Amino acid sequence: xxxxxxxxxxxxxxxxxxxxGAWAKQEFILEYQEGNFPSQVxxxxxxxxxxxxxxxxxxxxxxxxxxxxxxxxxxxxxxxxVRAWRIEPxxxxxxxxxxxxxxxxxxxxxxxxMPSADDMSSPVEDDLPF
Numbered sequence: 414x415x416x417x418x419x420x421x422x423x424x425x426x427x428x429x430x431x432x433x434g435a436w437a438k439q440e441f442i443l444e445y446q447e448g449n450f451p452s453q454v455x456x457x458x459x460x461x462x463x464x465x466x467x468x469x470x471x472x473x474x475x476x477x478x479x480x481x482x483x484x485x486x487x488x489x490x491x492x493x494x495v496r497a498w499r500i501e502p503x504x505x506x507x508x509x510x511x512x513x514x515x516x517x518x519x520x521x522x523x524x525x526x527m528p529s530a531d532d533m534s535s536p537v538e539d540d541l542p543f
Contacts, residue, residue, distance in 0.1 A: 417477045417503050418445030420470055421453060439464045443478060456480060456495045466500055475503035 421444040428437045440457045456478060458467050470476055479499035484491050 414482065415477060415479050416443065416445055416454070418443045418475070420444075420472050420474050420476060423467070423472060426464055437461050437464050439467055441467060443476075454495060456497045458497050458500075463497070467497075470500065477501050477503045 420441055422442040424440040424442075426437055426439045428435065430436070436459070438457055438459050440455055442453050442455055444451050444453050446452075458464055477500075478497045480495055480497045482493065482495055484493045486492075
């Protein structure tokens with residue numbers, strides 16, 4: 414699953430030792446837009462490498478989070494875990510285009526016009542057998 418939003422808060426790193434060895438965990442709050450209202454979800458990262466990855470981002474940064482949901486029962490109560498396994502800057506590969514009504518065209522954030530269908534070069538030859 415994926416969710417895009419803003420890091421609203423980072424909680425302290427938690428560490429400990431289990432039968433399997435040392436562990437590290439950090440929780441953070443992601444604020445995202447759901448309809449007309451902002452919502453928040455508490456997510457976590459596990460392991461030193463993921464805690465270091467989260468450390469690259471500051472409160473207020475817009476990020477895209479890939480995560481897994483899991484729930485478990487303990488003593489008649491259910492607990493849900495939202496574990497992030499990838500964190501990346503939001504819109505890293507998606508350029509934004511602005512529409513100018515006076516010019517009647519779209520442009521990139523740098524102001525360069527987007528190519529039209531007439532500006533495309535000759536089609537690339539397809540060597541597929543079907």
